[in-house]
Amino acid sequence: MTAFLDSEFKPAKPTEAAFHVIPAPYEKSVSYGTGTKFGPKTIIESSSQLEKIQRGKDPGEKGIYTAKPAPTLNAIEKAVSYALKCQATPFLLGGEHTVTLPAIKALKAACGPDFGLIQFDAHADLRFAYEDDPLSHASVMRRISELGIPIAQFGTRSYCQEEQDYRQDKKNKVTFHDAEELFRRFKVNKKNKLLPANFPKKIYISFDIDGLDSAIMPATGTPVPGGLLWYQTLDLLAELTKGRTIIGLDLVEFSPIKNFHAYDFTAATLAYELMALV
Template sequence: MRHAEGRFLASELEDVAPDGARFHVIPVPYEESVSYGDGTASGPAAILAASDQLELWDGESVPAELGIHTAPAVDCSGGAEAVLARIEAATATALSHGGLPVLLGGEHTVTLGALRALHRQHGRFGVVQFDAHADLRDSYGGTPYSHAAVMRRAVADLGLPLFQIGVRALCREEVDCRAALGVGHLDAAALARHGIPTPLLPPDFPERIYVTFDVDGLDPSIMPATGTPVPGGLGWYDARRCLELAVNGRQVLGFDVVELAPMDGFHAADFAAARLVYDIMGLVQRLGR
């Protein structure tokens, strides 16, 4: 049965019952603390609509063979804590069915709800962040639940190891936070100068990981439809290669794609985000354990 807000790959697949699906897609149209352009509340619906144009064969495999279930969109009314609690509950529901949660944002704050649920079930794991921004401020705009503080919450509050890829805009507070909390990083400038290292992640990084992909990690030439675009971002195939190296041999507990802010009449960015979601599913299928 098709949800009113759409399903992932609805044009190609019947909905799979929760117990039969590896991937549980959770739309989270939350937008509260955006600080430049707006529109991220429309991101999940745009990704679901664009997914109707995907091919089941992703070039190497058919990730949908593992089963994809699309949950109802999370209710994003009320304050940040109430919304985060609902995101945590939706993620926990996916986990109770043995599924891998796939969150569609919405602003980056939504990641914290998923991390709380996973931390409650699994304890320690690593977070691999693709982003133009470090998101390590202790608070921003008067709230610790800002998109600009979400990774600070992950590291400082939940104690999760973090590795950042593609960052190219950060403040001095975030530089100091990286040093104080041992946050690993491969920033965009280093990637441009030296290429992608192998291995990508530190040797002591956890084998269990969560991947959070803010679409502004991609260069604006590929992804202009985001609230805070920054020049000098990742190209499509460099991002794919980094994802491959991060996922290979590791257990992916969940992932998200966030911060898409659709542009009227411009479908390329919506499709790129949907393709990114499906490509990560494929990497989990082929390379994860």
């Protein structure tokens, strides 16, 4: 494995980098298709095909360090802690969605609990447990919510009653905009805000790649139709990050399909677009 975007920029030293890209090839509880453990390597390899972004400041110029792969939840928590110690923005490449939990634990330990999580996902991931596993990818947002972190979900379209009940209970501090609502009805204006007024200014973005429509991104374990398209995604990200500070990022659940480079490159491009928001 090479380093993220080393075709364009010399990899930065960890203490001088603005970003720590952390490969997290963790795959334990995938329910349908497998292969997310190959996601980080494929995204990093595909990043060599990226070109500099010709608008604003190129995130690569700020320095990217690519860490050694962190294959366990413990290793991920350590790698994120180290990134924060270096005053860099951690950017996890999953792996299954469970990898977000150790990242949030490290952030909470380093920065306190005053931040919110913005989740792009087809699924709510709010089950108390999935197949008796409380650390499953389908329970990751429940564990994070239990840590007291407010969550805002975008593009969700597949969830069970237990998850719907949980997120409708105001005390759990989960906001959601399902894909269908975003497509058919939602218009951002003064009255319609994407985030509640009291949502924290500091945010972590967790992007499950199955939030994208399965037509543009079938390379994931549990693809669901009716998801977000490319420019809708970029517009939403731009709107959501306006006036806020990003303290960490992840892109998870990418499961490459052999010889379909379009999906590899879509994932790598999305990774770089996320970095450009910081």
